[in-house]
Amino acid sequence: MVSSDMIRNVVGIVGNVISFGLFLSPVPTFWRIIKEKDVKDFKADPYLATLLNCMLWVFYGLPIIHPNSILVVTINSIGLVIEAVYLTIFFLFSNKRNKKKMGVVLATEALFMAAVALGMLLGVHTHQRRSLIVGIFCVIFGTIMYSSPLTIMSQVVKTKSVEYMPLLLSVVSFLNGLCWTSYALIRFDIFITIPNGLGVLFALMQLILYAIYYRTTPKKQDKNLELPTVAPVAKDTSIVTPVSKDDDVNSSTASHVMINITIEP
DSSP, rough: OOOHHHHHHHHHHHHHHHHHHHHTTTTTHHHHHHHHOOTTOOHHHHHHHHHHHHHHHHHHHHHSSSSSSSHHHHHHHHHHHHHHHHHHHHTSSHHHHHHHHHHHEEEEEEEEHHHHHHHHHHOSSHHHHHHHHHHHHHHHHHHHHHTTHHHHHHHHHTTTTTTOOOOOHHHHHHHHHHHHHHHHTTTTTTHHHHHHHHHHHHHHHHHHHHHSSSSOOOOOOOOOOOOSOOOOOOOTOEEEEETTOOOOSOOOOOOOOOOEEOOOO
């Protein structure tokens, strides 16, 4: 008979794969930023929140805090590196205001993690207490991570455009939250259940918004080709076409101009 631990491990491995896809899903967005050398209206908020969330979950899964959580450590360590790369790109192509904001947030996150680590190692001496305290932080900041796209969602409602809310990120976020919620429920872990359950809810809201505003999103159009106002005349095959008096060419005061369109035999 298949044990619950084995099922949980399988779900955890699937969760790792989906989470890896979640971390990679913004690649098209950052490729666009690199090509255009501008972050435009994209927000750094989700990536800043995810960075802190990954740091906390890596700490939570360490043997000194919560033993037997290697699957939590592995995927969040990978996510930590990927988010650091994203934020580096975002920082390079942001304006001074965004850079300053990111610098303040990153410094705050680093100081917070240092304080949590020192507090746990020096002030708390049992796995149960450490798991409880760090787990509470994970719930709080995991919820913030999953709710960070709310800033983008409000922009979608205002502009009636989903241009800056990538569909792939919303889909993978939904699947990721669903998988890790299942993982947490097999051997009940409230600290994993709450943020991922909320993640399912927020991602579902994003998908609903995408379905509503996809049709109203402006489509990029190719520039129209313009005919020259004057074409050279060849031989005796030119066709002379009059232009009305209302047309103004080069701000001249001429009452009309003649456009010559040449047809080669």
